[in-house]
Structures are given as C-alpha cells and as structure tokens.
Amino acid sequence: MYKKNKLSSCIQLALALGVLSAPVSVALAQQTESEENTQNTQQEEQTAEKEVVERIEVTGSRIKRTDLEPTQPMTVVDGEYFSERGLTNAADAVVEIPGVQAAASPVIGANVGASSQGVGQNTINIFGLGSQRTLTLVNGHRFVSSNSPVGGGSAPGSQVDVNNIPISLIERVEVVKVGGAAVYGSDAVAGVVNYVLKKDYEGAEVSVDYEDKDGIANEVSFRTLLGGNFGGGRGNVVLSVEYNETDNVLSSEVPSLRDSWTLQQPSAADRVLDPDGNYNPGQLRLYPQPRAGILSFSGLVTPGPLAVTNFGIGQWGDGNFYQFAMDGSGSLVGYDPGVATGNAVWSSGGDGLDLVATNTAQEGYERVNITAIANYELTDDVNFSLTTFANSSDAANPGYQATLYSSGVFGGTGAALRFSTDNPFLTDSSRSELEGLLGGPGDFYMHRGWLNLGQREVVNESNVRSIRFGFDGEFDIANRYFDWEVSYQRGVSSVFSQSTAINDWRWLTAMDVGINPETGQIDCKFNYVDGYGDELVPQGSGVRGTESILGRPGDCSPFNPFGTASEASIDYISYLSMGKTRVEQDILSAYISGDLFYLPSGTVSALVGFESRREYADFKSDGTDQFMGFSDNSTGGEYRTKDVFGELYIPLADPSQDIPLVYSASLETSYRRMDNSRSGTDNAWAVGLNYRPIEDLIIRANVAETVRSPAITELFLPRVQISSFAADPCHGANRGNGPDPETRQRNCDAEGIPEDFVSIATNASRFGYTGGNPNLSNEQAESKNIGIVYAPSWAQGLDLSVDWVEIDIEDAITSFSLTNIMEACYDATNYPNQFCDMFVRGPDFQLPTIDAFESGYVNAALRSFEAIEYAGRYHKALHEFPLVGGWFSEGMGDLTMTLRMYNLKKNATSNTGFDFSDSTGQYNNPDWRGDFKIAHRLDRLLTFLDVRYSGEGSRNVNNTDEYKYIDIDGTPYNSLPSITTFDLGMVYDFSDTVRFRAKVENVGDWYPNRKELQAGRWTWGRTYSIGLNMKF
Structure with a gap:
C-alpha cells in the first residue's frame, strides 16, 4: 500500500515539474527518509477508495496501474513546457526530441517541393522510419487523418495533421518509441505519440504570442480557454478557441536560400586530380548560383531546336547566345551562359533559369481551432464524456507558373517553341537582328521558363470535424478493482485545393x-x-x-x-x-480491465477489448487536367478492421518479499488480432519485463511484432502519369556509387553505355506511370529494446537512463521511383533482371521524354534500424548544487538540467532485398543528435538556455574516394560539420494570473555554409518571440 502511494506521488511530481522529455521512469523523484516515513503513515490512513483513484493510464498500456515503469523508452513533455517556450503548434515540442522529426511541415526551407493537398500540414516521424509508421493519438484514441490519397503532404497513410490539436488544452504529450500496435492497432511500428488533453478545467485565460523569424516572416497566435463545473460539481465543460497566422515566404526573399549552390561534374579545367594524377569520373565540384543553361526566364533564342549552352549548342554564327530582355520590352539582348560545368544542363551564374526564384521557403496559413470537452458523472461509478473538434484552415504555397517550361531538352508541349521572323509581336529591332543572324527571314527557336504567366499559388481550404462520446466507469467485485470504457468516434476531414x-x-x-x-x-x-x-x-x-x-x-x-x-x-x-479530398473515420471500441487475483508479489491485472474501425478516403479532381492530356488521378476506397485485443500484467516480485537482488519485477504482455477487409487477418503482440535488482535501478526490456496495413492510396490509386528525375546509375558521375560500384560498372558496360555518358534524366524529368495494388499485404515489423533507469538515492534529484532499440521491417510497401528501378537493374548480380524491363532507353541510351518507365506499389522493401538513447536529468536547489553550490546562498532558486542524446547505429534500407544501403553517419543521419536544457527558477522568474546539437556527417557514406567532392576552392571534402544552436528565454509571472515570456531562438544566428546549404541543411536565423498569458 505504501509503495503504491509513493509511486503515485512521484507521477504527480514528475508531471508537475514538466519532465521535458526525459523518460518518465527517469523522472521519478527520490524522497528523503523522513518524507517517506511521513508519507507511509499517511498512506496507512488512506482508504481503498483512495487507492483506486490513484490508478493512472499511461501510453503503452490501457491497464490503469499505480506504478509508472513502462517497458519501452517513453518521453513526456508537460503542457507547461509549451507555455514556457511559447510554442504555438502541437508538433513543436515533439520534433525537438532527438530521434523524432517532422515529416510534413509548412517550413520547406532548402528542400524543394510541395504538395497540392497537404499545404501547411504538420505530421510526425519517429526514428525517420516514415510518418506512416508513427501512430498519433488524442487521449489514447485515434484521430482522423488529413492526409489525402493523392497529393498529400506525407507518405501514403493515415497520418494525423497535429495542427488540429489545441495547444492550450495539452496536459502532456507521451511519446512511446518502439511499437504499440498490440495495444493501439496498425501503424504503431516506430512508436506512438499520445496527446493527453485536460479533462477538467475551471477558469478562463487568454494567450497572445508573436514571433519574428529573422526579420523575414511573422507568426501571430491567439488562444482562449474557458471552463467550469456544473451539476453541483459532477460535470465540467471546457472550450478552447485558437487562431494562428503565418506568412508566405519565397526562397528568393531569404538571403541564405537566395545564394544557392550546386554540386556538378566539373569542367575539364576544374577537375582535381589525386596525388597519383588520376581523375575520378564521378567527381563533383561545388559551384555557386546554379543556372539551367537550357532556357531562361525571358526566352533563350537559338537557330535550332536544342540549346545546351555549356556545350556551345545554340550559339549563333557570330559565336554568341541571345535572349529577349527581362524588362519585357521584347528587345534582343546578349545571353550570358555563365561558367560551364561538366554537366549538360547546369552552369554557374549567368542568365540561365534560376529555380530559387520559384521555390517556397514557408507556406503561409491561417488556422482556427475550436475544441470542446465535457464530462459528467452520471453516478459515482459511471461517467459520460464528449470531445468535439471543429477546425478550419486556409494555407497557401506561393509558387510561380514557372513550372511550365519550353526547352529543346523536353518533348511534347514542353519542347522549344518555333517562331518566324514575321511574327507581328517581334519589335522592328529584334526582327532586324534575327534576320541578320539568320541571313534573311526564317524561323528561330525559343527556350523559356514562363515566369510571366502569373503566380501559381496552391491554396488549400481544410476542415476537420470530429466527435467522440462514450461512457466509462469503475466498480469492485470481491474486493477487486475493475474499470471499463465504451466509446464511439466519428471524424471527417476535407481539403479543397485550387491552383492556377x-x-x-x-x-x-x-x-x-x-x-x-x-x-x-x-x-x-x-x-x-x-x-x-x-x-x-x-x-x-x-x-x-x-x-x-x-x-x-x-x-x-x-x-x-x-x-x-x-x-x-x-x-x-x-x-x-x-x-477535393474527403477522409472519414468511424471507430466503435470497448474494453474492460481489472484485477484477476492476488499473488504474494501483487495483483495480476488483465484487459480485454474490441474495436471496429472504418477508414475511408477519396480524392476527386475536377476533370479539367484531362483536357491537357493528363491522367485522371481521382481515387478512393475504404477498408474496415475488426480487432480484438488483450493485455496482462503480472507482478513477479515485490520489495516485501525480500528476495536478494530482486527488489521488484513485473511482466506485461499485449496481443491484438486484426481482421482487415483488404489485407486480411494478422497478429500483433508484445512482451515486456521490468526488473529492479535494487530500489534505485530498473532494467527494462520489450520485444514486439507489429504491423502496418496498406493505405488507401497504395491499394486503390489508378494508373496515372507521373514525372520523375533519375540518378541514372550509368551516368558517368554515378558509376562509382551504389552498394557495389564494380557490379554497377560491369552491368553498364554490358549494355554498351559509354563510361562518360551524360544522362539527360538526371536534370530533365521523364514521364512514366504508377498505380495502386489491391493485393498488398500488411507490413511486418519486429522490434526489441532493452534499457536501464538509474535514480541513485545517494544523489537526490539525479535520474539517468540508457535504452537500446532495434526495429526490422519486412514487406514494407514501396513504390519504386525511376531511380530505384534503374538501381535495382544495374546494381544486381543477376543483371538483366525484371527491373530492367520497367524502363526503356533509346539508341543513344537516353530515356525517352514520355513512356519512360512503369511503376506501382509492392510489398518489397526492407528497413533495419538500431539506435541507443541516453537521457539524464538533475534537479537541485542552487545552493546545494555540486561544485558550485557554495557560491550561492539558500533561497537563490532551483536549477534543472536535462540532457538527451541519440546515437544512431544503423539505418539501412532496401527496396528490392539485395540493394541494402545504410545511411548511418551521413549528414542527414548523423551518428549523434541531442539537446541540453538548463533552467533556473527563482520565485516568479524562470530563465532557460536550450542547446541543440546535430553531429558531423559524411557527405556520402557510400563514397570511399577522397576526391569525390570538391569545394569551390579545389579542396576535397567528404563531411559536413556538426551544428550547435542556442535558444535563450525567460518567463516572468507578474502574479498568479499574468505571465510574460520572451525568447530568442538561434541566438548565435547560425546559417549553413555553402556545402551545408547545397546538401539541404537550413534553418531560420535569429528569431524573436514574445507572449502574454492572462488568467481570470
């Protein structure tokens, strides 16, 4: 009895302190002997009824227990952390966690591209295994997805746009890494993110936040929260209304993005030889200001249908290139081809096409979230609950019409345009100059990126409506505690998009x-x-x-x-x-859990439940694109699942048994039988162990088998035309890459492709086809983790943990890109194979512009992941701090330090089963990531410093040639430096009802260097934010 109360108090203390994301079990505060004795006396006076109240449900299990020792690594972010840091999106605190990242985000930065149906969305990706393998919950229940089956912002799946979760209602966020499908169902492969909202709130408050990003973009957030009791205290209603607005930002408006860089095959003059005087044909050199020398924004003019200025193709008889003037006057002016690289398309500087001018750095949005939560105690043992969401948002991607190109490199309507010198739109001077160059009246060709067709802004109007209601309660039978829940949930999300x-x-x-x-x-x-x-x-x-x-x-x-x-x-x-996208979700679920029987070591508890779920998604285009010859990509479908699940918790040892080297131990298991109307029946299970050899030390372990069901896109997408670039394996610069460069080289040679071959597909997209596969089966995953948690009684306030995690995924659903298909062909020892038949080459070995490849969704990929996570937290009064405590007097506040480190050991992927590639140690998957937070609280003032670290990484982990990558000055490099950024802030409570905060992110104003920027590393510069919260 004493132990249960102690652990329950620790839970409350951990949450009150806002553990920031140290593992929950690490956050269990150790108490002094006098405190324990006092609490023991108090506990003996507590009634059995009080004991029941103290049971709590934590993500990873539905069984309510009084202990808080999960068998998997868990991270908790308290709702207070959102307020103190001025976070305005439910994803912000989660993606700060090392090993967790954003899959879709309004901030595009240096990564080119955007979705048509997912503008402004935020989704979460644990361990980088794909957001479709992270399950996001609200109050332990699924939430309707906003991910469109066509043009979605994330990979195909049922990902939740966490923009829909109200910040002001977050009580805490629990992030369980590794599995969860046995408890919560399909998709919980990498882990579970559970947003726990406030159930009972009394009072009113208003919050206003303003953020200035690098003097370029602004964000405004306004939130209100109102709640109160009714029915003599038996009921409570909470209403939250939130408004957020952010700016649209083009890349050309951001200095660090405007000054772009590219890696290209060097020209003969720029080649760097190794000490033996040899040149690597796959060498890439850094060049500033990449420009596509096959067209320009004002119209490159050539005597023939092809323009490749790097190779001199398109020159006139006088040896010069010409274009029409950018000022729109129609005058013919000289065209500067820039500095030629060894690439056919890209030059450095000059008047060629600048893609930065049309890219988006941040998608702007305007969002309103309205959430209401009601609870009412029908009896002392039965409660009714109702949760509703009514959210709307308008988001825009301010791209330009320059996605329409005319160039001799392309085909069809994208080819160069032919005009006659008798065209009446030609000015007299331009006609005279052209006829002079042609030797009289005649035809000429123009290659242009059409920036003057107006802005092509993609606009999304999104709406989410969700309602969940149910009954829950608790009862005793033969002095045994039971609790139960029955609920129904319906969610509908819609996205209406339009673009010019x-x-x-x-x-x-x-x-x-x-x-x-x-x-x-x-x-x-x-x-x-x-x-x-x-x-x-x-x-x-x-x-x-x-x-x-x-x-x-x-x-x-x-x-x-x-x-x-x-x-x-x-x-x-x-x-x-x-x-228009419409996604529907209907869930009927029920479970009952409770105490089965008593052992000397404690109470054996179990849970059984049932869930019926319907997922429907539909995308309809308006049909206008078909007039242009495009495929109709309208698609839709549904699947239903009927799941039965159960859990069992067995205490194996208790401190009262006084077993040597076994202070306590427990075993927990979970199982789910899933019957999916599309992918059939499957099983998920997990077995976990908690073992305390001594009171201060926990050893935890878990093994699980989980699944992910095919998404509607993967099942039902019709055969549609798509475009794709390709890192052609037989392109001269790519022959030395791949898992076995010798195999690739041998297979390219066997096809007769020259060693210095320049593939147009590396720079000009090719058109092919893809489609869904109704015969897909579930992805299968096996996960393991083992860790230790140490909270030494001799060092009060210190908590440490280490966890090893391994996840292996088989039959992962993938749709081969053109690059994947070609790599599967040329990197295989069984060349030629079936993948070689999925694309075609012409007599010149180039891929045709249209009908170049055929693809689709298949269960073929493998993923293998391994990492070690470290966490530590130390909380102490400042005057008691080791080493420095003597410098401070009593009453100078408390200091809390939190350290989280993530050591990636393996992140290997194979799309075919024989082409494994491990990106561990590469710049975008460094060996080490982490953060360090230090906070000092003195009465009403909180000051904090947050430090974020991303380790050094190889430019290409598969590269073994020191002279593969060359800087602009001719210096070889094959790594990118580590990144360390600092945030500094303060929170001051003027009273119990008024709080002011201020924060500076990226205090050091870190910007990526040229090598980092080219690789896609980017963040906003110094960012300022302020906020005010008032309670009434």
Whole structure:
C-alpha cells in the first residue's frame, strides 16, 4: 500500500515539474527518509477508495496501474513546457526530441517541393522510419487523418495533421518509441505519440504570442480557454478557441536560400586530380548560383531546336547566345551562359533559369481551432464524456507558373517553341537582328521558363470535424478493482485545393497570331481563320455541347511570348484546377480491465477489448487536367478492421518479499488480432519485463511484432502519369556509387553505355506511370529494446537512463521511383533482371521524354534500424548544487538540467532485398543528435538556455574516394560539420494570473555554409518571440 502511494506521488511530481522529455521512469523523484516515513503513515490512513483513484493510464498500456515503469523508452513533455517556450503548434515540442522529426511541415526551407493537398500540414516521424509508421493519438484514441490519397503532404497513410490539436488544452504529450500496435492497432511500428488533453478545467485565460523569424516572416497566435463545473460539481465543460497566422515566404526573399549552390561534374579545367594524377569520373565540384543553361526566364533564342549552352549548342554564327530582355520590352539582348560545368544542363551564374526564384521557403496559413470537452458523472461509478473538434484552415504555397517550361531538352508541349521572323509581336529591332543572324527571314527557336504567366499559388481550404462520446466507469467485485470504457468516434476531414494552371491548347493558340484583316491588329488566328480548332471538342468528364476547348472565335486574346503578356491573354490561357479530398473515420471500441487475483508479489491485472474501425478516403479532381492530356488521378476506397485485443500484467516480485537482488519485477504482455477487409487477418503482440535488482535501478526490456496495413492510396490509386528525375546509375558521375560500384560498372558496360555518358534524366524529368495494388499485404515489423533507469538515492534529484532499440521491417510497401528501378537493374548480380524491363532507353541510351518507365506499389522493401538513447536529468536547489553550490546562498532558486542524446547505429534500407544501403553517419543521419536544457527558477522568474546539437556527417557514406567532392576552392571534402544552436528565454509571472515570456531562438544566428546549404541543411536565423498569458 505504501509503495503504491509513493509511486503515485512521484507521477504527480514528475508531471508537475514538466519532465521535458526525459523518460518518465527517469523522472521519478527520490524522497528523503523522513518524507517517506511521513508519507507511509499517511498512506496507512488512506482508504481503498483512495487507492483506486490513484490508478493512472499511461501510453503503452490501457491497464490503469499505480506504478509508472513502462517497458519501452517513453518521453513526456508537460503542457507547461509549451507555455514556457511559447510554442504555438502541437508538433513543436515533439520534433525537438532527438530521434523524432517532422515529416510534413509548412517550413520547406532548402528542400524543394510541395504538395497540392497537404499545404501547411504538420505530421510526425519517429526514428525517420516514415510518418506512416508513427501512430498519433488524442487521449489514447485515434484521430482522423488529413492526409489525402493523392497529393498529400506525407507518405501514403493515415497520418494525423497535429495542427488540429489545441495547444492550450495539452496536459502532456507521451511519446512511446518502439511499437504499440498490440495495444493501439496498425501503424504503431516506430512508436506512438499520445496527446493527453485536460479533462477538467475551471477558469478562463487568454494567450497572445508573436514571433519574428529573422526579420523575414511573422507568426501571430491567439488562444482562449474557458471552463467550469456544473451539476453541483459532477460535470465540467471546457472550450478552447485558437487562431494562428503565418506568412508566405519565397526562397528568393531569404538571403541564405537566395545564394544557392550546386554540386556538378566539373569542367575539364576544374577537375582535381589525386596525388597519383588520376581523375575520378564521378567527381563533383561545388559551384555557386546554379543556372539551367537550357532556357531562361525571358526566352533563350537559338537557330535550332536544342540549346545546351555549356556545350556551345545554340550559339549563333557570330559565336554568341541571345535572349529577349527581362524588362519585357521584347528587345534582343546578349545571353550570358555563365561558367560551364561538366554537366549538360547546369552552369554557374549567368542568365540561365534560376529555380530559387520559384521555390517556397514557408507556406503561409491561417488556422482556427475550436475544441470542446465535457464530462459528467452520471453516478459515482459511471461517467459520460464528449470531445468535439471543429477546425478550419486556409494555407497557401506561393509558387510561380514557372513550372511550365519550353526547352529543346523536353518533348511534347514542353519542347522549344518555333517562331518566324514575321511574327507581328517581334519589335522592328529584334526582327532586324534575327534576320541578320539568320541571313534573311526564317524561323528561330525559343527556350523559356514562363515566369510571366502569373503566380501559381496552391491554396488549400481544410476542415476537420470530429466527435467522440462514450461512457466509462469503475466498480469492485470481491474486493477487486475493475474499470471499463465504451466509446464511439466519428471524424471527417476535407481539403479543397485550387491552383492556377495553363491550358496548353489555348496557350499555343494565343501565340499563333497574325494581323486580323478586319481590324488590322495583332490577333489570334483562331479568331478570324474559319475552321480553326474545330477538331478540339472536349469529350467526357461531364462536358456537354460542341464548344471547342479554345472557346469561341473572339474569345482568344493574343499572347506576346517575347515581351510582357497582357492580363487578358493570361486570363484566356489560365484555368483553375481544383481537387477535393474527403477522409472519414468511424471507430466503435470497448474494453474492460481489472484485477484477476492476488499473488504474494501483487495483483495480476488483465484487459480485454474490441474495436471496429472504418477508414475511408477519396480524392476527386475536377476533370479539367484531362483536357491537357493528363491522367485522371481521382481515387478512393475504404477498408474496415475488426480487432480484438488483450493485455496482462503480472507482478513477479515485490520489495516485501525480500528476495536478494530482486527488489521488484513485473511482466506485461499485449496481443491484438486484426481482421482487415483488404489485407486480411494478422497478429500483433508484445512482451515486456521490468526488473529492479535494487530500489534505485530498473532494467527494462520489450520485444514486439507489429504491423502496418496498406493505405488507401497504395491499394486503390489508378494508373496515372507521373514525372520523375533519375540518378541514372550509368551516368558517368554515378558509376562509382551504389552498394557495389564494380557490379554497377560491369552491368553498364554490358549494355554498351559509354563510361562518360551524360544522362539527360538526371536534370530533365521523364514521364512514366504508377498505380495502386489491391493485393498488398500488411507490413511486418519486429522490434526489441532493452534499457536501464538509474535514480541513485545517494544523489537526490539525479535520474539517468540508457535504452537500446532495434526495429526490422519486412514487406514494407514501396513504390519504386525511376531511380530505384534503374538501381535495382544495374546494381544486381543477376543483371538483366525484371527491373530492367520497367524502363526503356533509346539508341543513344537516353530515356525517352514520355513512356519512360512503369511503376506501382509492392510489398518489397526492407528497413533495419538500431539506435541507443541516453537521457539524464538533475534537479537541485542552487545552493546545494555540486561544485558550485557554495557560491550561492539558500533561497537563490532551483536549477534543472536535462540532457538527451541519440546515437544512431544503423539505418539501412532496401527496396528490392539485395540493394541494402545504410545511411548511418551521413549528414542527414548523423551518428549523434541531442539537446541540453538548463533552467533556473527563482520565485516568479524562470530563465532557460536550450542547446541543440546535430553531429558531423559524411557527405556520402557510400563514397570511399577522397576526391569525390570538391569545394569551390579545389579542396576535397567528404563531411559536413556538426551544428550547435542556442535558444535563450525567460518567463516572468507578474502574479498568479499574468505571465510574460520572451525568447530568442538561434541566438548565435547560425546559417549553413555553402556545402551545408547545397546538401539541404537550413534553418531560420535569429528569431524573436514574445507572449502574454492572462488568467481570470
């Protein structure tokens, strides 16, 4: 009895202190002997009823117990931490944890690309094993996903957008690493993130936060919380309303992103030889200001259909390159090809296409979350609960229309455009110069990235509605405690997206101009040539009538390709491309748990339960893209699961038994039988052990088998056209890469591909096809962990833990990218194999622009992961601190230090079973990550310093050549330095009702150097934030 009360008090103390993310079991505070004796006396006076109240449920098990010793590594972040650090998103504190990262985030930074249906979303990825393998819960229950089956912000799956979780209602976040499927169901492979919300709140409060990111972007957050009791204290209602707004930011607005860098095969003059005078054909050199020398934003003009300025292709007879002026005047001016690299496309500097000008650094959003929680005690033993969410957000990605390119390297409507010198949009001077270069009237070609077609902003309107209600209670039978719960939950999320697209037919028609004989003005030929476009009558997709895709004669507004396009012409060629996602989730669940019987070591407890779940997702496009020749990617489907599950907790030894070297021990098991309507039946189970040889030391271990069910996208996606670049294994610079470079080299040679081959697909996307697979089975995973927790009684306030984790995944669902397919072909010892038939090469060994490859989802990948986590926490009055305590007098406050370190041992991936690649030690998967937090509290003032560390990493762990990567100054390098950043802040409570806080993130204003920036490392510079909280 005494022990139970002590542990329960420790739980409350740990949560009150805000353990920050040290493992929960590490946070158990040790008490002095006098405190223990006092508490023992008090506990003897407690009733059995009080004992029941103290039982608590912690993530990883549904059995409510009085001890808090999980068999897996657990991290807890207290809700107070969000307030003190001024965090405005539920993901912020979680992704700070070493080993946890954001999978989707509004901050894109140096990583190019965005989704059409996932703009502004935030999802969580434990151990980097994929966000689809991290299960996010709210109050121990699933939450409806916002991840679209098409164009989602994360990998296919049921990931939760944690933007929907209200900050002001978070009581704590429990992060259990390793498994969880036996307790919570499919998807809990890497671990579980459980947001525990406040159930009973009385009072009112308002919070306002403002953040300035590097003087470039702002964020404003406003939150209100209102709660109170009713029914004579038997009921409680809490209402939370939150508003957040962030800015759209283009990469060109961020200095550190604007000054971009690229790694390219060096030109002959830039090659660096090794000490023996040899040159590595796969050598890559760092160049500033990458520009695509195959087109420009104003229009590169060439005498022929191909422009590759690095190789001199596209020069005129006078040896020069020309383009139209950027000022829109239509004048013909010189084109600077920049400094040639050894790559066909990319040069350094010059007038070529600059992709940074069209990239997004941060997606802006405006979000409103409304959450209500109600509880009512129907009787002393039965409670009714209701939780509702009504969230809405508008998010935008401010990209540009420059995703439309015209270049001789591309095909179809993306090819270079041919014009005649009699085009009426040419200025007299440009016509004269062109005819002079051509030797008279004739045709010329233009290669352009169309930045003047207006901004192509992708806008998402998202809504989430969720309601969960249920009954729970507790009762005694034969002096045995039982608790139960029955609940139903329905969640619906929808995403409506729209973006401006270009109608290729209208665009080409608007450029096919002449002089209208009736008006004498420049006009589209479609407007005055009889029969023009009669064959372009749309069919299907609900279209009715005989009107041409081009509209009616007179609708077309001529488009000037050489200068400034008119608004009327842009309106004519543009259309809104729209899509709508709807995700539904229905869950009916019930369980009962309680005490089975008593052993000398304690009470054996068990739980049995049932869950029926329906997951439905649907994406519908508006059909307009089909007019342009694109596939209809509308898709949808559902699956249902019926699960039965159970848990068993067995205390093996108790301190009262006085067993040598066995202070206490317990065994816990969990099992779930899953019946999925699509992937069939499967089992998940886990067995865990807690062993205390002495009171101060816990040894914990767990082994589990978990599963992940196929997502709706993976099952039902129709065969659709996609585009992809490819790191062609037979490209000269890539031949020395791969798991076995000799095998790759031998297979490329066998196909007859030259050693200095330059693959266009490395720089110009190719079109192919992919689709879903209704015959997919569940992913299978096995996880193991073992750790120790040490809280020495001789060092009050010190807690330490170490945990080893291993996760192996088989039959992982993957969709081969073009690069994956080609690597599987050329890196295999059984070349040629089936993967070689999934892509085609032409006589020149280049991949064709269209119909280049065929892909789809299969159960083929393997993942193997291993890591060691370290955590430590020390809390003490400042005057009692070792070594320095003598410098301070009593009453000068308390000091808390927390250290978390994450040592990655293995992170290996194989898409085919024979192409394992371990990225451990690479710059994006360094051996070490960690953070150190130190906080000092003196009465009403809290000051803190947070230090974050990411270790040094290899530029490419598979590279063994010292001269593979060359800096701009000709110095070889193969590693990127470690990163250490500092945050400094303070919180001051003017009273019990008014709190002010201020924080500076990245105090040292760390920016990535050129090598880091090229590799994708990036963060905001110095960031300031302030906040105010008032309670009423």
